[in-house]
Amino acid sequence: MHRRTCLQLGLAGLAGGSFVDLLALRRAAAAEAPGNDQPKSNCILIWMDGGPSHLETFDLKPEAPMEIRGEFRPINTNVPGMQICEHLPQLAKIADKYSLIRSVRHNQANHGSGNHYMMTGAPPRIPVGCGAFVSFHPSLGSVAAYERQAPHGLPSYFSMPNMSRSGGPNFLGAKYAPFVVANDPNHKDFHVRDVELPRDLPPDRFQSRRDLRQLVDRLPRYGDPQANDPVTGYDENVQQGYNLIMAPEAQKAFDIHSEPEAVRDAYGRNGFGQRALMARRLVEAGVPFVTLYDGGWDHHRDIFNVLSKRLPTWDQTVAALISDLDQRGLLETTMVIALGEFGRTPKISTLSGESTPGRDHWANAMSILFAGGGSRGGQVIGATDRQGHAAVERVLSPENYVSTVYRKLGIDPNKIYHTPSGRPAHLVSDHTPISELM
Template sequence: MNLHHSSDPRLWNLESELRMFALDDPRMTRRSALRLGLLGGAGALLGAAGLMQAAPAPRVPVVAAPQPRAKSVIQIWLWGGPCHLDTFDPKPTAGSDYAGPLTNPIGTNVAGMQICELLPLLAKQSDKYALIRSMSHGSNAHETAAYTVQTGRASGGRDVFPGVGAVVSLFKGYDAGYKGLLPPYIVLTELQGRFSESGFLGPRYKPFATGGDPGAPRFLVEGVVAPGLSEERQRARRELLHQLNTLERATSRGDPRLAAFGQCEQDAYEMILGDAGKVFELAQEKDDVREKYGRNTFGQSCLMARRLVERGVPYVTINYKGWDTHKQHFPIMRRKLPELDRGVATLLEDLSARGLLENTVVWVGGEFGRTPKVLWEAPWNGGRGHYGKVFSALVAGGGFKGGHVVGASDARGEEVKDRPVHPCDLIGSMYELLGIDPEARLPHPEGLDVRAIPSVAADVKRGGRLSEIM
């Protein structure tokens, strides 16, 4: 299951087929089995093992910034773009055309800081996080905005740059000595789908998307947990696999190619039947803990993220959909915001109680904000459009100081009023906290000099690192 030990995507496909066979997956065809040599195709397996000699992914020296404070990141990606006025930057005096019915923001446990009235639990945790109210990039399209927020670079040009998770996987993952069987970059539960997360770094640094639903009675992680299949049946399938693997029995045990392939198989079964895969068994948590997070997909994803960083996974993304509210915005907010409130507030409290918040960055935000002026007319009927001029983000832990507000928007939330913060500013700040040199060179396939964040000479807007909260 450890898909990141090999840089060759063909081998990953073979590993996937191995998992399908072991899990009795209906996608496992006779042709797939033959490719693995499981039905006596010795030559086919030898060819597969030969892929171990394929050229490795480009390597670069891992350069650490002084005194890293964070070990992991939990990114809560509000897919579609949440409205800044209705979350972390309320404007109650702007009138109903801007605030709509949400005109009673609440105070927090930090004097002078207010947030939306539908976030009462987060209001009690504001000493643990900072709000950035002056995020900006100017793009109003999902694809280009998501790319810019995730990479710190403008869209277009000849290269597709890697997102934050892929860069963290490069500098904090296997190349930097990460030993875990769990992949170093995990997405709950499906990829964002707006761009290639790994960019030119290639498939070695793509995230592992779990699939499934953490809020279901059983979290069916793709390739790890099979519906309707017991551990006993899985063990029996593994024994049958070994019995059919005539090539391994007939070949010297000292062959490094077969040894490497065998290690992949061993790691896969450790994920399926061993302790590594137990991290996905949320039933191990007490019922009151699960209830506190919220018995829904998002709440249980937050709990799952805590379990993953507790195991040392460097980067976890929760892809939380439903924020593209062109129509019926306020009824949707009355459903979504309490769910967000409960999940994030409990996550911050839980991380803090376990001593994990000090070395885990929590980043909450989406690709942009939404139009400050409500679209009351048909067909929107109280919706909000895309808005990249100004939006908000929440950051906590890992060296970020809680109880602070960075920047400000104007009285209606239409323009940045003070201290503009651009995506590369936030990303560069997170890299520093993680001990990643923002000027570190990335392994470009053509040998170009590309740094972790754009150089000053690049045509990228910037307002400076978030030194006031670091």
């Protein structure tokens, strides 16, 4: 039991509690704790860097004044009463497969701090600027890599095509940084750099070189091996590279060219679409955490023109990913989450010298798409006010969202880690998950 449950039990006893109260509290504690018998889910995190507008995607306000509601209109989904943007018709057809969280809010309305908060569940310790790339705490993906191991020599944490600002391991060490696949899988000559043998190097010669290196590695080392030695981190990276090159299962996971053309077309023949397909192949191979970095959602200007062109292709890819996982029986044990660092201002703005409208940073309200991982679809969790100004119903924090992800990964968000210097670090300060998704 947690300390809080014990205190509740003691107070209940003083107030005339009974054995029935004890059983009720034990049931509550068991429901709160991650169960060892529950299947652990993997996660595909679609990081919409820049902060997507909730008012143009999943939380439209058609009854609000024009300067707030904007140009887009809502459409019905296959779930009665649930509406999303008109430029997301494919997602509208499968709304029963995902939930929308409309009531997460926080107080970090710039890119550096907002990114850190939503990627780690920990607000930055000091004020940071919009352009800052900060790391005060391990990211979701790095913790997943630390707690869970992928099979067949594969890394446990991937990020494509690059790592987000706060997507690193912090004190966990370089071993738990993401394996970045920068190349475009939509290219006809796509391959994962540095994980296949050069054509002029036969396998037997490669093995000879590896044996030679192992002889060198037997030489005495100096210094404390527990002191986060960068040389040790380098050795771990080299070993990971060997595993990737020599494991047929790992090579197979990267072979996107083996996918049927119809499947590749369904995801969209573009970089984002094919990376989503690659993410599906990776979780299918047992990788616990994959981040799809999707930049360019910071629409201070020209928001309606840009999104009217971008949302349909984004819609195609995300709907195809969820549907494909579902058809393969993988959605039950795979989370698909789409979010950015915050939402956008309810009132449309025009920056100085600009003639096209946009929306600015806004942390009082945001929307998150959450599918799979054993969660029930077709839900709308929480609500903002009539003008999308702030979350007012079932208000949730980044900690609640991150704790939900950890529990579905099979990780206790109430854990306390220790840095190399011995400093304790609570994984998440508030480990309460979003109950509707559990």
